[in-house]
Amino acid sequence: MELIDKYFPDLTEEQRRRIAALYGLYADWNAKINVVSRKDFDQLYLRHVLHSLAIAKVCAFADGARILDAGCGGGFPSVPLAILFPGARFTAADSIRKKIAVVEGVAGALGLRNLTPRCVRVETLEERFDYVVSRAVTAMPEFLRLTWNRIERGQAGSLPNGVLYLKGGDLAEELALTGKRWYVYDIPRFFDEPFFETKKVVYTPKK
């Protein structure tokens, strides 16, 4: 929790309580359904919670913003973001039922009413979103094929609507293949921990 306080010193009591509760909730769920690699579970706050919150350092979502977490697995990045932005509305989508069961369990225990877990393939969704957030789902050209049509033009936060994706390593070639203009934010601009050394938030607006 100190790690989160270090970079997000202005959390409300409710946000702190919810973030602090994540460890116990994921520990219980992960014992039943493995959604967070057991070898990095003791680094849950660094590798999963803080990593997810890097998106918040790039874009602040307005109240009412509609955000899709495409391929959310156990709820990253959407669960930490939904705690941080209680006025925004998150849809956490994954095609694997047992992963969605974990997200339902965690969100239910936290009383996180601004997050809706959905067991669905994202390319079959019919509703529109202001932003798509994601981590570790598929290569970017394919990811955009799955999600781009779901995004509505506009601005429901500090950046124009678009895709915000957590990525690592050298991505110039992969991003170039999409034919879109990308803005790359190195996470070490926000967080000091060596874990983030090569990690980035990449963003493209829906124009």
Ligand SMILES: C[S@@+](CC[C@H](N)C(=O)[O-])C[C@H]1O[C@@H](n2cnc3c(N)ncnc32)[C@H](O)[C@@H]1O
């Ligand atoms: C490596 S996991 C990452 C999970 C989470 N985003 C994280 O970073 O912890 C990739 C997830 O994407 C989901 N996924 C892949 N393609 C999908 C699709 N077309 N629709 C919904 N979920 C998908 C998989 O089921 C899997 O849970």
